[in-house]
Amino acid sequence: MKTLFWKENKLYLLDQRKLPHEITYVICGDHYAVATAISEMVVRGAPAIGVAAAYGIALAALQNQSSPEFLPALQGAGDDLIKTRPTAVNLRWAVKQMLVTAKEYATESKSVITTQLINKAEAIAAEDIKVNRLIGAHGAVLINDGACILTLCNAGALATAGYGTALGVISAAYTNQRKISVFACETRPYLQGARLTTWELSQAGIPVTLIVDNAAGLLFQRKMIDMVLVGADRIVSNGDVANKIGTYPLSILAEEHNVPFYVAAPLSTFDLTLSSREEIPIEERNSYEITHIAGVKITGDEIPVYNPAFDLTPAEKISAIITERGIIYRPDREKITALFAQDGEQDDE
Amino acid sequence: MKTLFWKENKLYLLDQRKLPHEITYVICGDHYAVATAISEMVVRGAPAIGVAAAYGIALAALQNQSSPEFLPALQGAGDDLIKTRPTAVNLRWAVKQMLVTAKEYATESKSVITTQLINKAEAIAAEDIKVNRLIGAHGAVLINDGACILTLCNAGALATAGYGTALGVISAAYTNQRKISVFACETRPYLQGARLTTWELSQAGIPVTLIVDNAAGLLFQRKMIDMVLVGADRIVSNGDVANKIGTYPLSILAEEHNVPFYVAAPLSTFDLTLSSREEIPIEERNSYEITHIAGVKITGDEIPVYNPAFDLTPAEKISAIITERGIIYRPDREKITALFAQDGEQDDE
Numbered sequence: 001m002k003t004l005f006w007k008e009n010k011l012y013l014l015d016q017r018k019l020p021h022e023i024t025y026v027i028c029g030d031h032y033a034v035a036t037a038i039s040e041m042v043v044r045g046a047p048a049i050g051v052a053a054a055y056g057i058a059l060a061a062l063q064n065q066s067s068p069e070f071l072p073a074l075q076g077a078g079d080d081l082i083k084t085r086p087t088a089v090n091l092r093w094a095v096k097q098m099l100v101t102a103k104e105y106a107t108e109s110k111s112v113i114t115t116q117l118i119n120k121a122e123a124i125a126a127e128d129i130k131v132n133r134l135i136g137a138h139g140a141v142l143i144n145d146g147a148c149i150l151t152l153c154n155a156g157a158l159a160t161a162g163y164g165t166a167l168g169v170i171s172a173a174y175t176n177q178r179k180i181s182v183f184a185c186e187t188r189p190y191l192q193g194a195r196l197t198t199w200e201l202s203q204a205g206i207p208v209t210l211i212v213d214n215a216a217g218l219l220f221q222r223k224m225i226d227m228v229l230v231g232a233d234r235i236v237s238n239g240d241v242a243n244k245i246g247t248y249p250l251s252i253l254a255e256e257h258n259v260p261f262y263v264a265a266p267l268s269t270f271d272l273t274l275s276s277r278e279e280i281p282i283e284e285r286n287s288y289e290i291t292h293i294a295g296v297k298i299t300g301d302e303i304p305v306y307n308p309a310f311d312l313t314p315a316e317k318i319s320a321i322i323t324e325r326g327i328i329y330r331p332d333r334e335k336i337t338a339l340f341a342q343d344g345e346q347d348d349e
Numbered sequence: 350m351k352t353l354f355w356k357e358n359k360l361y362l363l364d365q366r367k368l369p370h371e372i373t374y375v376i377c378g379d380h381y382a383v384a385t386a387i388s389e390m391v392v393r394g395a396p397a398i399g400v401a402a403a404y405g406i407a408l409a410a411l412q413n414q415s416s417p418e419f420l421p422a423l424q425g426a427g428d429d430l431i432k433t434r435p436t437a438v439n440l441r442w443a444v445k446q447m448l449v450t451a452k453e454y455a456t457e458s459k460s461v462i463t464t465q466l467i468n469k470a471e472a473i474a475a476e477d478i479k480v481n482r483l484i485g486a487h488g489a490v491l492i493n494d495g496a497c498i499l500t501l502c503n504a505g506a507l508a509t510a511g512y513g514t515a516l517g518v519i520s521a522a523y524t525n526q527r528k529i530s531v532f533a534c535e536t537r538p539y540l541q542g543a544r545l546t547t548w549e550l551s552q553a554g555i556p557v558t559l560i561v562d563n564a565a566g567l568l569f570q571r572k573m574i575d576m577v578l579v580g581a582d583r584i585v586s587n588g589d590v591a592n593k594i595g596t597y598p599l600s601i602l603a604e605e606h607n608v609p610f611y612v613a614a615p616l617s618t619f620d621l622t623l624s625s626r627e628e629i630p631i632e633e634r635n636s637y638e639i640t641h642i643a644g645v646k647i648t649g650d651e652i653p654v655y656n657p658a659f660d661l662t663p664a665e666k667i668s669a670i671i672t673e674r675g676i677i678y679r680p681d682r683e684k685i686t687a688l689f690a691q692d693g694e695q696d697d698e
Contacts, residue, residue, distance in 0.1 A: 020648065020649035021646070021649075183655070186537070186639065186647075187563070188535070188537055188561040188562065188563055189561045189563075191647055194639070194640075194647050194648050194652075195647060195648065195649075198648055198649060198652045199648075199649045202649065202652065207653075208652070208653070209653045209654065209655050210636075210639060210640070210648060210652050210653065210654045210655070211639075211654070211655050211656075212537040212538045212562075212594065212595075212639055212656070213537065213561075213562050213563050213595075214536070214537055214538075214562050214593075214594045214595025214598070214660075215594050215595075215655065215656070215657055215660075216598065217594075217595065217596075217597035217598040217601070217660050218594060218597065218631070218657050218659075218660040218661070219655075221597065221660065221661060244563075245561065245563045245564050245566075245567060246561075246562075246563030246564075246566065247566075248566035248567065248570065249563070249565065249566040249598050249601075249602055252566070252598075252601050252602055252605050253598055253601055256601050282567070290535065290543070290559060290560075290561055291543075291559070293642040293643060293645070293647075294642060294643065294645035294647060295645070296642070296643035296644070296645055297370070297643075298535075298540055298543050298544060298642075298643060299369065299543050299544065299547055299548075299559060300369035300370075300544075300547060300548045300551065303543075303547045303551065303557070303559050304556075304557070304558045304559065305558065305559045305560070306532070306558050306559070306560050306564065306568075307560075307561070307564070308564055308567050310567075311563075311564075311566050311567040311570065312567070312570060
C-alpha cells in the first residue's frame with residue numbers, strides 16, 4: 001500500500017481520512033488539489049507532506065506551460081503549499097528544494113524545467129524511503145529484545161513516502177528477530193494512532209495494543225513501558241522538538257519514570273533557522289475535529305474549543321534523536337551543529 | 350435537571366449516555382436494573398453511583414417483601430451492586446450504610462425495615478448534596494479571581510446527587526463573583542468532559558473551553574493553567590487518589606510547571622482500609638468504548654485494546670484534598686487520620 005505515487009502526470013494520495021475502513025486514492029491534477037489534500041489530512045505526517053508538496057510544484061509546472069510568468073507561478077504554488085500546515089518544516093524544506101531545482105534550470109525551456117522538477121520530486125520521494133531505512137537501521141540498536149514501546153500518532157510508512165521514521169525503527173528491530181511489542185496511543189483528536197498505527201503494525205505482524213492517550217500514565221506506573229518512540233514535525237537547532245499534541249506529556253511521564261524518550265526524524269525535519277521551541281509556530285485546527293468524531297456530534301451546541309495540533313518537547317527531556325546520519329544522544333545545540341557539519345549534503349538554509 | 354430521584358417506589362436515573370443530546374430517564378424497579386445502569390454508565394461518578402446503589406438496596410427490600418430470607422436477599426443485592434464498579438469506593442460505602450440500617454431494624458417487620466431503607470437512601474442523597482455544598486464553600490477560597498482551572502472527567506452535579514465536588518468548588522467560586530474560566534479535558538474514552546462538563550458549566554454560565562486530553566501539556570507550557578481541580582473515586586489512608594484515567598499525567602504536568610493540583614471529594618470517598626495506591630483495584634472496561642465512538646467504528650478489526658478506567662495519583666503530587674470537613678494541604682497519613690478523628694460522624698469501616 002503506497003502512501004503516494006506519481007502516475008501519468010498526476011499525484012495519487014492514499015486517502016488517510018478513510019483508513020482503515022476504505023482504501024481509496026485522491027488524484028491530484030494541480031497544486032491546489034495537493035494543498036487541499038494536505039490541509040484536509042488526506043495526506044499527513046511531516047515527511048509525507050513534504051514529498052506531496054514536491055509533487056505539487058511539479059504539478060504547478062505542468063499547469064503553467066503557457067504562463068508568461070513560469071518561475072513566479074512556481075513560487076506562488078510553493079507559497080500556497082507552505083501555508084497549508086505551518087508547523088511541519090519538511091513541507092517548507094521540500095518546496096525549497098524544488099524551487100532551487102527550477103532556478104538551476106531557469107535558462108532551459110519550460111518543458112525541460114518541468115521534466116527536471118518531476119525527476120526532483122521522484123528523487124525526494126525515493127530519498128525519503130532510503131533515509132527512513134537508515135533511521136531504522138541506526139535506531140534498531142536502541143531496542144532491546146522483549147522491549148515494550150509506547151508511541152503516539154503515526155510515524156510510519158503512511159507518514160512518509162514509505163517505511164516510516166519511528167515505526168521504521170520498530171520495523172527494523174522486529175526484522176532483527178527481536179520480540180517487541182507496541183502500545184499505540186489513539187492520538188486524539190485525529191485518531192492517527194487508532195486508525196493508522198494499529199493498522200500498519202498489524203499488517204506487519206508486529207504486536208500492538210491500542211490505548212486512549214489518557215492511559216499512558218497508568219502504563220508507566222505499572223512499568224509496562226520500556227521506551228517511548230515518536231516522530232517529529234520540526235526540530236530546532238537546540239534539539240527542541242515540535243510533534244503531535246500529546247508528545248510533551250509523554251516526555252514528562254518518561255522522565256518521571258526513568259524511561260528513555262526517543263525521537264526519530266530525518267535531517268529534513270530540522271530547522272536550524274530557529275534556536276528554540278518558543279519560535280515554532282503551532283498550528284491551530286478547527287473545532288470540528290473535536291466536537292465531532294467520525295461525523296457524529298459529541299458535544300452540545302456552541303461549546304468553545306481550543307485545538308492546537310502540536311506541542312513542544314524540550315531537548316532536555318529527549319534521550320536521543322535518531323537520524324539517517326546516526327543517533328544524537330542527549331541532543332543539544334553543539335551536537336546538532338556537529339552532525340550537520342559532518343558533510344555538505346544538508347543545504348545551509 | 351436532577352441526576353437521580355425517587356418517585357413512587359422507583360429510582361429515576363438521568364441517562365448520561367445520551368447527554369447532551371437527549372434528556373431521558375431510565376426507570377429502575379429493582380436492584381438488577383440499578384446494577385445494569387451503573388455498569389452501563391447510565392449513572393456515573395463515584396458519589397452518584399453510591400447514592401444510586403443505596404436506592405438499589407431499597408428496591409431490593411421492596412422486591413423481597415415475601416422472601417423468607419429478607420436480610421440475606423439485601424446482602425446479595427449489595428454484592429450485586431458492589432460488583433458493578435470495583436474502583437469507586439462510595440458504592441461500597443453506601444451499600445454498607447444501607448445494610449447497617451437494615452440490621453438496626455432487623456427485629457421489625459419487613460415493611461418497617463423497607464420504609465427505613467427508603468428513608469436512609471433519601472438521607473444519603475440529601476447528605477451528598479449538603480456535603481458537596483460544604484466542599485464548595487471550603488474549596489472556593491483556593492480559587493483566585495481570574496483563575497483558569499483545568500479539569501478532567503465530570504465531577505459535577507451529574508457525578509453526585511447534586512451540586513458536584515470539583516465543579517461544586519468552581520460553582521461556589523463563580524457565585525462569589527470571581528472571574529474564573531475552565532478548560533475541560535474531553536476525557537477519553539467515555540468523553541465525560543466533552544459531553545457532560547461543558548454542558549453543565551455552560552448551563553451555569555461559567556466560561557468553559559473544551560480541549561482534547563492531549564492538549565493539557567501545551568496549555569501548561571503556555572502558562573494558561575492556574576490550577577488543576579478534579580474529583581476522586583477512592584482516596585486511601587496515605588492520601589493517594591484513584592480517579593479517572595488521565596488524572597495522574599495531569600498531576601505530573603502540574604508538578605513540572607509548579608501549578609497546584611487539587612482533589613475535591615467527600616469523606617465517603619476515603620477508604621481507610623487501604624494504606625496505599627497499589628492496593629486499589631483498577632477497573633478494566635470493554636474495548637468497545639475505545640474502538641467505537643458514538644457507535645461508529647474507528648479502528649480496524651481485531652485490534653487488541655487495553656482499557657483501564659482509572660489511574661493512581663500519589664499523595665505527594667497533590668497540593669490539597671478538599672473535603673466537607675475542610676482542606677487537607679499536602680495530604681499524608683497523619684493529616685488524614687487527624688481529620689477523621691475530629692469527630693465521630695465517620696463510621697470506622
